Amino acid sequence: MSTKIGKALDFTPGSATRVVMNGTNIAVVRIGNDFYAINDTCSHGNVSLSEGHVWEDTKELECVKHGSAFSLETGCPNTLPATRPVTVYSVIVKGDEVFIEEPAQ
Numbered sequence: 172m173s174t175k176i177g178k179a180l181d182f183t184p185g186s187a188t189r190v191v192m193n194g195t196n197i198a199v200v201r202i203g204n205d206f207y208a209i210n211d212t213c214s215h216g217n218v219s220l221s222e223g224h225v226w227e228d229t230k231e232l233e234c235v236k237h238g239s240a241f242s243l244e245t246g247c248p249n250t251l252p253a254t255r256p257v258t259v260y261s262v263i264v265k266g267d268e269v270f271i272e273e274p275a276q
């Protein structure tokens with residue numbers, strides 16, 4: 172099942188935006204015309220990843236608190252101190268609308 176989260180133009184390239192899907196905070200990152208979505212809560216602490224820096228070349232989102240850089244493709248932290256991955260969501264763009272696919276249970 173997919174949930175509409177907005178229009179493509181709502182998301183600024185090179186930045187992260189926090190959206191809420193069924194009560195879960197999700198960080199949506201746009202790099203060029205590609206979209207990525209990972210759980211917004213850092214696995215190392217109760218910190219919003221969407222407040223952090225987007226590294227476009229390595230497709231990572233860096234936690235603003237201690238600097239762990241999470242892969243937007245796998246959800247894994249590529250740098251310490253975080254060691255556990257965050258959930259990755261599939262993003263679907265249909266026309267100018269953006270949807271997030273809920274992970275299979």
Ligand code: FES
Binds near residue numbers: 216218236238253
């Ligand atoms: S809270 Fe995110 S790396 Fe520590």
